[in-house]
Amino acid sequence: MAEAKWYVIHTYSGYENKVKANIEKTIENNKNLAEQILEVRVPLEDVVELKNGVKKTVQRKMFPGYVLLNMEMNDDTWYVVRNTRGVTGFVGPGSKPVPLTEAEMKPLGIKTENVSIDFVEGDSIAVVAGVWKDTVGIVHKLDYGKQTATINVELFGRETPVEISFAEVRKL
Secondary structure, eight states: OOOOEEEEEEEOTTOHHHHHHHHHHHHHHOHHHHTTEEEEEOOEEEEEEEETTEEEEEEEESSTTEEEEEEOOSHHHHHHHHTSTTEEEESSSTTOOOOOOHHHHGGGTOOOSOOOOSOOTTOEEEEOSSTTTTOEEEEEEEETTTTEEEEEEEETTEEEEEEEEGGGEEEO
């Protein structure tokens, strides 16, 4: 199994979020791809705009026309991404995509270091950040590639599996 790296794909301008949604939908429909394409990201930055004398903070795309992918490069992933509606190609010479280096990823705020954890499957954990903050659950699955833990939470009276980042949980 190859190591996942960050790649840049070029899209039609204004189609970045649509391309992201299309790739994520393809991953959802094909479970084999979920292990190979780990993350799809449209980098955003906060910008302060002054309109009618009022300061307003808005999010703006850092690189219009580009989407970042954390994936293992192979024939299957290349084909799926390249043939997604709105994608014009990978960034790199000819048809060979070039992964981003650590130095290129640092200003984007993408962390590549792994979070060390002190819990295993079956342990009780508490969510300390994010949407599920203050939720307690039992770990059912750990994904070290994505740096996530899957826990069951009660939602509308049913047990529902939720994937949470290692950085957002702590052991009870």
